[in-house]
Amino acid sequence: MIGLLASLVDGLLVGSVYGLAAMGISLIWGVMDVINLTHGAMIVAGMFSLYLMVEFLGVPAYVTLPPILIGGLIVGIALYWIAVHRMIGQPPLMSLLSTFAVNLVLIGLGTAQWGTVLFNVPVSLPGSSIGRYTFPGTHIAAALLTAAIAFLLYLFLFHTRPGKAVRAVSGNREAAELVGIPTTRVLALAFGLGVALACVSGMLIGTMFPFTVLSGDAYQLKSFVVTVLGGLGNPAGALIGGIAIGLFEGLTTPFMPVNWTLVFEFVLFVVALIAFPGGLLSLRLPRRAE
Amino acid sequence: MKAVEAKKPGLAAGGVLRRPFFWIMAAIVAAFAVAPSIGNDVELREDLLLAAVYITLASNINLILGYAGYVNFGSIVFFGLGGYFTVYFMSALGWNLVAASLIGGLAVSALAYAFGLGILRLRGAYFALATIGVNEAVQAFVTNFTPWGAGTGIYLSTELFLPLGGPAQALWVIYYALVGVMGLSLYLSYFIKISKFGLGLRAIGENEDAAAVLGVPTPRYKTMVYCVSAFLPAVAGGLYFFKGAFIQPIDAFDLNFSTEAIVTAMLGGQGTVLGPALGAYVYEQLRSWLLTSDTFANFQLVISGALLLVIVLFAPGGLMGWLYRRWPGLRKVLE
Numbered sequence: 001m002i003g004l005l006a007s008l009v010d011g012l013l014v015g016s017v018y019g020l021a022a023m024g025i026s027l028i029w030g031v032m033d034v035i036n037l038t039h040g041a042m043i044v045a046g047m048f049s050l051y052l053m054v055e056f057l058g059v060p061a062y063v064t065l066p067p068i069l070i071g072g073l074i075v076g077i078a079l080y081w082i083a084v085h086r087m088i089g090q091p092p093l094m095s096l097l098s099t100f101a102v103n104l105v106l107i108g109l110g111t112a113q114w115g116t117v118l119f120n121v122p123v124s125l126p127g128s129s130i131g132r133y134t135f136p137g138t139h140i141a142a143a144l145l146t147a148a149i150a151f152l153l154y155l156f157l158f159h160t161r162p163g164k165a166v167r168a169v170s171g172n173r174e175a176a177e178l179v180g181i182p183t184t185r186v187l188a189l190a191f192g193l194g195v196a197l198a199c200v201s202g203m204l205i206g207t208m209f210p211f212t213v214l215s216g217d218a219y220q221l222k223s224f225v226v227t228v229l230g231g232l233g234n235p236a237g238a239l240i241g242g243i244a245i246g247l248f249e250g251l252t253t254p255f256m257p258v259n260w261t262l263v264f265e266f267v268l269f270v271v272a273l274i275a276f277p278g279g280l281l282s283l284r285l286p287r288r289a290e
Numbered sequence: 291m292k293a294v295e296a297k298k299p300g301l302a303a304g305g306v307l308r309r310p311f312f313w314i315m316a317a318i319v320a321a322f323a324v325a326p327s328i329g330n331d332v333e334l335r336e337d338l339l340l341a342a343v344y345i346t347l348a349s350n351i352n353l354i355l356g357y358a359g360y361v362n363f364g365s366i367v368f369f370g371l372g373g374y375f376t377v378y379f380m381s382a383l384g385w386n387l388v389a390a391s392l393i394g395g396l397a398v399s400a401l402a403y404a405f406g407l408g409i410l411r412l413r414g415a416y417f418a419l420a421t422i423g424v425n426e427a428v429q430a431f432v433t434n435f436t437p438w439g440a441g442t443g444i445y446l447s448t449e450l451f452l453p454l455g456g457p458a459q460a461l462w463v464i465y466y467a468l469v470g471v472m473g474l475s476l477y478l479s480y481f482i483k484i485s486k487f488g489l490g491l492r493a494i495g496e497n498e499d500a501a502a503v504l505g506v507p508t509p510r511y512k513t514m515v516y517c518v519s520a521f522l523p524a525v526a527g528g529l530y531f532f533k534g535a536f537i538q539p540i541d542a543f544d545l546n547f548s549t550e551a552i553v554t555a556m557l558g559g560q561g562t563v564l565g566p567a568l569g570a571y572v573y574e575q576l577r578s579w580l581l582t583s584d585t586f587a588n589f590q591l592v593i594s595g596a597l598l599l600v601i602v603l604f605a606p607g608g609l610m611g612w613l614y615r616r617w618p619g620l621r622k623v624l625e
Contacts, residue, residue: 035415086603092415093361097556098602100363104549104595112588221426224419232416260434266427270408273416 006133008250013135013143015246017204019239020146021219022226023153024197030233031170031190034084035092037099039223040216041106042072042195046202047119047211048110054121061123061207065145068203069196076195080188088187110213120210142204149200150239153193157235166190170233198223218262225269306484311563311625315480318567319473323466332461339465339533341574342472346526347551348558348566349475353519355552356560357488358512359495361418364425365523365551370542371398372524373531374432377444380532382437386453391467391528398524399517406516411509413498429543443538450535464533468526475522479563480625482518491515492561546590550577553594556601559610563625568609573597 021043028036046068053064083102087095125137157163168176169186177183205211205219226245230237248268249261256264306312322342326335351365375394379385385393409420433441454460482488490511493501502508531537550573558569573594580586580593601608607615614621 029415033415035419083599083603091359092418093355093359094602094606096361096415096418097552098599100549100552101595101597101599101602104598105592106595108589108591108593108595111591217426221423224423228416228419257434260430262430263427263434266423266430269423270420273412273420274408 002131002133004251004254006130006135007254008247010135010139011246011248011250011253012243013139013246014208015243015249016143016146016239017201017208017242018219018222018226018245019230019242020149020204021198021201022223022230022238022242023150023235024194024201025223025227026230026233026235026238027166027197028191028194029227030235031166032084032088032187033092034087034095034099034191036191036194036198037096037220038079038083038103038106038195039198040220041103041110042075042198042216043202043205043219043223044110044211044213044216045075045106046072046199046204047206047215048114048213049199050203050206051119051121061121062141062145064203065200068199069149072196072199073192075199076192077188079195080191084191085184085188107213107216114213116212116214118210118212121206123207136208138207142208145204146201146239149197153197153235162186162189166193221262221269222265225265225272228269228272306481310623311480314564314624315473315476318476319469322469322472326465335462335465337574337578339468340578341571342465342468343526343530344550344554344570344574345472345567346468346475347523347547348554348570349472349479349563350519350523351551352479352555352560352562352566353482353491353515355555356562356566357482357491357495358515360414360512361552362421362516362519363418363548363552364421364423364428365519366543366548367425367428368398368402368520368523369527369530369547370432370539370544371401371428372527373537373542374438374444375524376528377446377531377537378438380450381444381446387450387529387532391525391532394528395521395525399521402520403513403517406513410512410516425543425548429539432542433539439538441539443536443541446532446535448535450532461533464529468529471522471526471529476563476567478518478522479566482515483563483625487511487514495561546594549591549598550594553598553601556598556606557608559608559613562610565608565610572609 021039024042025036025039028034049068049071050061050064053059053067054061079102083098084095087098123138125141127134127137128140129135155163157167165176165181165186166189168179168181169183169190173183176186202216202219205215222245226241227238228241229244230239230241245265248265252261252264322338326332326338347365347369350368351362354360354362354365372391372394375397376387376390379390379394380387383390405424409417409424412420432438438444448457451457451460454463482491490501490506493504493506494508494511498508527542531542534541554570554573555566556569557573558567559565577590580590586593605611610624613624
């Protein structure tokens with residue numbers, strides 16, 4: 001019983017990081033109705049930035065967070081201009097394909113450079129023990145950092161001018177444009193933020209679990225599940241959806257092999273998509289038409 | 291609806307046979323069948339075999355991508371599952387190749403129908419997300435499914451080649467069968483395009499809400515096209531993995547194939563019949579040329595990705611779009 005509880009708490013810690021990743025997807029979708037399929041590649045980019053900095057520069061793992069956040073923002077804004085800008089306002093097929101293409105290029109470069117070998121970034125952080133159960137220090141640190149970043153994002157979106165502009169564009173792009181908000185720049189900023197969140201969550205996942213160049217796909221799928229649970233375009237819902245998925249994993253891992261989790265999550269995903277197309281939090285809203 | 295009225299009498303009177311494109315497709319299939327037979331050219335046969343597989347995958351994904359405007363990131367699931375069903379039916383149940391691959395194809399279509407009922411109620415981007423999930427989940431499922439050898443896969447005994455006249459002869463039989471599947475894919479694509487069903491699909495691709503208002507049964511059409519587009523790739527998968535006498539999850543659900551199906555359909559020109567086939571052929575030739583050089587072999591994904599990005603950004607009509615613009619008269623001849 002206590003074992004299950006411990007597993008649930010650990011699921012909560014890890015799930016919050018999934019939530020952070022999903023916030024990136026959700027933010028981009030909410031602002032520009034684009035599903036960012038470079039998400040998985042960006043998570044992997046975060047993992048490998050962590051690995052490279054720790055391995056070759058010798059910096060402590062958590063010090064890599066600010067540069068990865070800023071790097072992700074810059075890369076994201078660049079990606080917006082390369083692959084997304086021309087697709088705004090076109091059928092969803094086009095932006096899906098263009099971001100998918102970028103994803104292929106990045107994953108292809110990654111596999112050419114590192115193959116599909118497992119990488120591991122050792123982080124020594126004392127865990128916290130309750131009875132016979134120990135919660136790894138990395139999991140606790142990741143959850144705390146996630147909470148901090150989510151809080152900063154909240155401050156940015158609700159208490160700064162650019163953040164308010166992002167929310168305005170998300171609400172109604174034409175109206176935002178009419179009142180003089182430079183919407184294109186805001187879209188680029190929002191895309192950058194979404195990518196930065198993906199990179200940082202990749203970095204945090206990298207401190208917790210071993211990873212390969214191809215890990216992104218599984219985490220990307222997880223992020224989609226989380227986003228759909230939380231409601232597409234609702235960053236706060238994403239965090240809650242992430243925690244829900246974490247709890248789900250915590251609940252199921254004692255009873256089944258880990259590699260079945262993905263199958264179950266997918267079933268959950270389809271059920272959620274069909275039953276609650278607006279996300280668990282917004283059952284009252286009508287189905288969103290594209 | 292006018293277009294339907296105009297086309298119907300033609301169809302009834304066997305007007306299809308008078309259209310040049312019908313015979314162009316026949317010529318393509320004949321060329322594929324005859325070319326390697328002259329002089330028993332095994333190297334050319336292997337090259338064209340891969341091209342036939344690419345054309346089959348591209349033509350079938352085009353039914354969804356090009357006609358209905360829905361992107362299916364998990365099309366390789368059909369190919370891989372078809373391979374698994376066929377190999378399993380042959381190795382465990384002792385069926386012959388024809389029965390195994392056809393029943394395998396039907397089984398995959400039935401599965402696609404079941405998936406489709408669930409996920410095709412989703413629209414646009416939501417559907418795309420679900421197909422990514424189908425890919426990951428099926429792969430995870432098969433990797434853990436012990437009757438199918440889990441992660442290690444299934445080996446076929448080479449004795450199974452004997453009924454086809456020994457290994458050397460069997461490779462020719464498989465080649466002709468795959469060319470046949472490719473031909474069926476082209477004709478399927480063509481007949482769907484000129485049918486009322488195809489018009490409905492293209493209406494969905496243009497504007498799903500308007501199509502629904504005008505009386506196109508959108509959920510049923512989408513489920514049907516998803517189901518139909520599963521059959522021939524599954525049969526091709528069965529033949530392909532029978533040829534290799536071995537199947538494992540990594541090969542069966544190869545990310546490269548799944549993405550290349552999309553890249554080739556876009557390259558040739560989505561929404562046309564000949565485009566995906568042309569794109570698949572060009573891409574396959576390019577690929578086999580690139581794979582021979584060491585530098586490029588590692589960058590296959592990068593090249594497909596870059597190619598796709600350039601097409602999506604700058605030439606969404608693909609090769610056919612370019613041909614049509616260059617020679618507008620071609621629209622009447624090449625569908």
